[in-house]
Amino acid sequence: MPAASHREDADLTTAKRTTTSSVASTTKSTTTRSKSTPKKTKGAEATTQLDSQLLDFYREMLFIRRFEERCARSYTQALIGGYCHLNLGEEAAVVGLMSALEPTDYLFTNYREHGYAIARNIDPKAIMAELYGRVDGVSKGWGGSMHLFDLDHRLLGGYGIVGGQLPLATGAALAIDYHRQSEVVMCTMGDGTTNIGAFHESLNIAQLWKLPIVYVIINNFLGMGTTVERSSAEPHLYKRAAAYQMPSAVVDGTDAVAVLEAARVAVASARSGQPYLLEVTCHRLRGHSVVDPAKYRSAQEVEELTHFDPIQLLADQLISRQLSDAASLEALNTAVLARIEEIAAFAEASAHPDVSTLFDYTYASPVVNDSRRLPGQALFDETGAAR
Amino acid sequence: MTLMSYRQAIHDTLRSEMLRDENVMLLGEEIGVFEGSYKITAGLLAEFGDKRVRDTPIAEEGFTGVAIGAAMLGLRPVVEIMTINFSLIAIDQIVNHAAKIYGMFGGQAKVPLVIRTPGGGGQQLGATHSQNIELYYAFVPGLKVVAPSTPADAKALMLAAIRDDDPVLFLENLALYNTKGEVPAHDEPAVIGKAKITREGSHLTLIGYSRMAYVAKKIADQLADSEHLDIEVIDLCSLRPLDRETIVNSVKKTHAAVMLEDDWLTYGIGAEIAATISDGAFDYLDAPVRRVAMAEVPMPYAKSLESAAMPSEHDVIQAIYQTLDAIGHRRSKTSPHD
Ligand SMILES: Cc1ncc(C[n+]2csc(CCOP(=O)(O)OP(=O)(O)O)c2C)c(N)n1
Numbered sequence: 080m081p082a083a084s085h086r087e088d089a090d091l092t093t094a095k096r097t098t099t100s101s102v103a104s105t106t107k108s109t110t111t112r113s114k115s116t117p118k119k120t121k122g123a124e125a126t127t128q129l130d131s132q133l134l135d136f137y138r139e140m141l142f143i144r145r146f147e148e149r150c151a152r153s154y155t156q157a158l159i160g161g162y163c164h165l166n167l168g169e170e171a172a173v174v175g176l177m178s179a180l181e182p183t184d185y186l187f188t189n190y191r192e193h194g195y196a197i198a199r200n201i202d203p204k205a206i207m208a209e210l211y212g213r214v215d216g217v218s219k220g221w222g223g224s225m226h227l228f229d230l231d232h233r234l235l236g237g238y239g240i241v242g243g244q245l246p247l248a249t250g251a252a253l254a255i256d257y258h259r260q261s262e263v264v265m266c267t268m269g270d271g272t273t274n275i276g277a278f279h280e281s282l283n284i285a286q287l288w289k290l291p292i293v294y295v296i297i298n299n300f301l302g303m304g305t306t307v308e309r310s311s312a313e314p315h316l317y318k319r320a321a322a323y324q325m326p327s328a329v330v331d332g333t334d335a336v337a338v339l340e341a342a343r344v345a346v347a348s349a350r351s352g353q354p355y356l357l358e359v360t361c362h363r364l365r366g367h368s369v370v371d372p373a374k375y376r377s378a379q380e381v382e383e384l385t386h387f388d389p390i391q392l393l394a395d396q397l398i399s400r401q402l403s404d405a406a407s408l409e410a411l412n413t414a415v416l417a418r419i420e421e422i423a424a425f426a427e428a429s430a431h432p433d434v435s436t437l438f439d440y441t442y443a444s445p446v447v448n449d450s451r452r453l454p455g456q457a458l459f460d461e462t463g464a465a466r
Numbered sequence: 467m468t469l470m471s472y473r474q475a476i477h478d479t480l481r482s483e484m485l486r487d488e489n490v491m492l493l494g495e496e497i498g499v500f501e502g503s504y505k506i507t508a509g510l511l512a513e514f515g516d517k518r519v520r521d522t523p524i525a526e527e528g529f530t531g532v533a534i535g536a537a538m539l540g541l542r543p544v545v546e547i548m549t550i551n552f553s554l555i556a557i558d559q560i561v562n563h564a565a566k567i568y569g570m571f572g573g574q575a576k577v578p579l580v581i582r583t584p585g586g587g588g589q590q591l592g593a594t595h596s597q598n599i600e601l602y603y604a605f606v607p608g609l610k611v612v613a614p615s616t617p618a619d620a621k622a623l624m625l626a627a628i629r630d631d632d633p634v635l636f637l638e639n640l641a642l643y644n645t646k647g648e649v650p651a652h653d654e655p656a657v658i659g660k661a662k663i664t665r666e667g668s669h670l671t672l673i674g675y676s677r678m679a680y681v682a683k684k685i686a687d688q689l690a691d692s693e694h695l696d697i698e699v700i701d702l703c704s705l706r707p708l709d710r711e712t713i714v715n716s717v718k719k720t721h722a723a724v725m726l727e728d729d730w731l732t733y734g735i736g737a738e739i740a741a742t743i744s745d746g747a748f749d750y751l752d753a754p755v756r757r758v759a760m761a762e763v764p765m766p767y768a769k770s771l772e773s774a775a776m777p778s779e780h781d782v783i784q785a786i787y788q789t790l791d792a793i794g795h796r797r798s799k800t801s802p803h804d
C-alpha cells in the first residue's frame with residue numbers, strides 16, 4: 080500500500096461510496112467465504128476489489144479511531160462539554176453498516192454516533208465543530224455530541240434518550256412506505272436498549288405494517304456498566320425478533336466485511352418490505368463515556384480487549400495478506416493525525432453562537448406571543464409589552 | 467353558519483383537511499374499525515382507507531413516536547390519544563422528541579404533528595381516567611397547546627393545528643363533545659397563541675380554557691341577567707404560547723380576576739395566570755387573584771365525592787362574589803346564590 084498522502088486522506092469519505100458500489104458484485108460472488116480470512120481463489124478481479132475494500136475500510140476505521148481519540152483529548156481540555164460517548168472498538172461495525180446503505184437511505188442512531196456521522200460522509204469539521212458547540216457545527220451548536228443531525232446526508236439524529244430513536248425511525252419508514260418510495264431506514268441502538276418498551280413497540284409496529292426498516296443492535300455487551308447477562312433475560316438479543324416474526328441475524332462486529340455482508344441482506348429485506356433485526360457484536364474498548372474509568376471491568380477483561388480491537392485485527396490481516404506493511408500503515412496514521420489536527424483547529428476557530436440567536440429555534444413557524452424573555456427579565460417591559 | 471356539536475366540528479375538520487392535503491393522515495387506537503372511543507373519526511376509515519386512517523396497537527409511546535418520525539419526513543399526522551391520561555405513556559416522545567427535534571438539531575427538521583386528546587372528569591371514571599394534565603405539555607417550550615371551548619373554535623384551531631409546522635397538542639374535553647354552537651362554513655384557521663374575549667365587561671375578569679371557558683361564559687351571561695353584573699370573560703384558547711397581554715389588559719380595565727380551571731390548583735395553569743397578572747397589572751388590582759380549581763385528591767369514583775372534588779357553578783359564583791366583595795362592588799342583596 081502506498082503511503083497515503085495528505086490529500087488522499089482528505090478524500091477518504093468520497094472514495095468510500097465508489098468503492099462500496101463497485102464491490103457489490105464481489106460480495107455476491109463470494110458469499111461462501113469465511114468471515115475474517117477471505118480466500119484468494121475466487122478470481123483475480125474479485126480479489127482486487129476485496130483488497131481495495133479492506134484498505135478503504137482500514138483508512139476509514141483509522142480515521143474514526145483517531146477522531147474519537149482526539150475527542151477524548153478535547154473533552155479533557157474542556158473544549159467539548161456535556162457527555163461524550165465514543166465508538167472506540169466499534170469502528171468495523173460502523174463502516175460495515177454504513178457501506179450497506181445508499182446515500183438516499185436514512186439513518187437514526189443514538190448518542191454514540193460520531194463514527195456514523197463520519198461514515199455518512201458528513202464533513203468531519205462540521206462534526207467536530209458541533210462537539211465544540213460552535214456555529215459551524217452540523218446543528219449550529221444546538222445538539223452537541225449526542226445529537227448530530229444532517230438532513231443532506233440523511234442522518235436524522237443522534238438521540239440521547241435510550242430507545243427514543245426507535246419509534247421515530249419506525250415513523251420515518253412509515254412515511255417512506257406512505258409515499259411509495261424505495262429508501263430504507265436503518266436504526267441503530269445498543270444492547271441495553273433492547274429492554275426498553277420503545278424497542279418492543281417499534282418492532283411490533285414495523286412488522287405489522289411491513290415497514291422498510293433495519294433495526295441494528297450494537298451489542299458491546301454493556302449498558303453503562305451493566306452486562307447483557309445482568310439485564311436481558313434472553314441474552315441472545317437477535318432472538319428477540321422471533322417474538323415479532325421478524326427475520327434476524329447476528330454477526331461479528333469486529334469484521335467490517337462480515338458486517339457489510341450481513342447488513343446488505345438486512346437492507347435488501349427491508350427494501351422489499353420485510354423489516355429486519357441485525358445484532359452486531361463488538362467490544363467497547365474504553366469507558367461508557369470519556370469520563371468513565373470503567374472500574375467494573377477486571378484487569379483480565381481489559382487485557383483481553385486487545386484481541387477484539389478491530390483496527391488491530393484488520394491491520395494484521397492487511398499485513399499477512401501482503402496488502403500493506405507496517406511502514407505504510409504508520410505513514411497513513413501520520414497523515415490521519417495531521418488531518419485530525421486541522422479538524423480540531425477548525426472547530427476551535429469557529430465562532431460561539433451569538434446570544435441573539437437564542438430564541439430562533441424553539442418553533443419552526445412564526446409564533447404569536449412566544450416568550451423571548453431572558454432569565455432575569457421581568458415578564459413585561461416598560462411599555463407593558465409581554466416578553 | 468351551521469349549528470353543530472363540538473364532536474361534529476372536529477370530525478368535519480379532520481375530514482376536510484384530509485381531502486385538502488394527501489399528507490394529512492390519522493393514527494391511533496381504535497380510530498378506524500371501532501370509529502374512535504368518542505366517535506370523532508366515525509366514517510373516516512371507510513372514506514379514506516387504512517393507509518390514511520391507521521388503527522395502531524395499544525402502544526402510546528410507539529405510535530406517538532411513529533407519528534413524530536413520519537412528520538419529520540413530511541407527513542402531517544393527527545394522532546388520537548384516547549384520553550390525556552394515557553398520554554403519560556407517550557410523554558417521552560412528546561416532550562423529549564417532538565418538542566426538541568426542531569431546536570436540538572438547529573432547525574433542520576420540522577415536526578408538523580397534531581396530538582388530539584380529551585381531558586375530562588365528572589364521569590365517574592375514577593383516579594386514573596379523570597385527570598387534566600395539559601399543564602405537563604403547556605410547560606414545554608417547543609410544544610404548542612390549544613384548548614378550544616366551542617365548536618367554532620374547535621374547527622378554527624384544528625385547521626391551524628394541522629397546518630402548523632410545529633407539534634401541537636389539541637386538548638378536547640369529554641364534557642364538551644355534545645355541546646352545540648354555530649360553526650362558519652368557510653375555513654379560517656385561528657391564530658395559535660391568541661386568547662379570545664368572549665364577553666366584554668368591566669366589573670371583573672373571568673378566565674378559563676376548555677370546559678371552564680364554556681362555564682365562565684355561561685355564568686357571566688347568567689349573572690348579567692340575574693344580577694346586572696358586567697363580567698369580562700377570557701377564553702385562553704392557547705395555553706402555550708400564552709396571550710399574556712390580553713389577560714393583563716383586561717385586568718387593567720376590571721381591576722380583578724377569577725381564574726377557572728379543571729386541573730389541580732397547586733402549580734396549575736391558574737398559578738401562571740395569577741403570576742402574569744401580578745407582574746403586569748399589580749398596581750391595578752383591587753383584590754387578590756382568585757383561582758377555582760380541582761380539589762387536590764386522586765379523583766374518587768363515588769358521585770358524592772367526585773362532585774365535591776370538581777369545581778361547580780356554585781363554587782365559581784361564590785368566588786366571583788367574594789372577589790367583588792373584596793373590591794367593595796355593590797350587588798343585589800337578593801341574590802339567590804348567597
Ligand atoms: C431512557 C434513558 N435511561 C437512561 C439513560 C442513561 N444512559 C445513557 S446510555 C445508557 C446505557 C445504554 O446502553 P446500550 O443501549 O447498550 O448502549 P451503549 O451505551 O452501550 O452504546 C444509559 C443507561 C438514558 N440516556 N436514557
Ligand SMILES: [Mg+2]
Pocket residue numbers: 269270271297298299300301302
Ligand atoms: Mg451497550
